[in-house]
Amino acid sequence: MESFIIEAKAVTYVSSKVPAPMATRIGATDIPYEKGRFRYLDSYYGGTDFLGQEVVWDDTTPVWAMNYYGRILDAERFDGGRAGTVIKQALTALYQEKRFLGGFTYLHPLGEYVDQSVGDYRSFLGVERIRMGERVVYQLDYQGGLIKP
Known part of the structure; x- marks a missing residue:
């Protein structure tokens, strides 16, 4: 499953895949991917400051997920495009x-x-940051892991 997660991440947001025309939730942006019995969905709200969730299903059973919240910390020096x-x-x-x-x-x-x-x-917690010199200008906090019944 880990290799599918990496593959799905690589071919969706990072590769600028076009979002689905209809989101699963009002106001969200959805970027889906499927291969074999696995389905993946990255669904988020916002732009410069944003919140989202990624989920993997094995057929129709959710088996893995992560959530994240990212934001620009220094809008005078950095923006969402950068x-x-x-x-x-x-x-x-x-x-x-x-x-x-x-x-x-x-x-x-x-x-x-x-x-x-x-x-x-299977179970993780992390943070990604972008620094300009010693100043953190962007930060995203994330967590996730396996889903068990």
């Missing part, structure tokens, strides 16, 4: 390592991306 550029490039590099958790740093001309987490895909 954050998206840095995040997409950093996560593309991370997913190429066949993982989505663990310590990771990516240097980009717009800022330094740093991800820190504990746990593995």
Whole structure:
């Protein structure tokens, strides 16, 4: 399942996949992906400051999920467009390592991306940040893991 999660993450938001025309919840943006018996959905609200959830189903049973809240911390020096550029490039590099958790740093001309987490895909907690010099200009907190009946 972990390899499916990484694949789904890599081909949805990070690759700029076009969102579904009809969201599952009013006001949300949904980006789905399916392969074999697994289905994935990244569903979020907002733009510069945003909240979302990713879920994986095995057929019709939800088996994994994570939630996240991200925000711009210094709107005078940084914006959502810059954050998206840095995040997409950093996560593309991370997913190429066949993982989505663990310590990771990516240097980009717009800022330094740093991800820190504990746990593995079964149960995890983490934070991603973008720094400009010593100043944190963006932060996203996330958590998730397996869903059991």
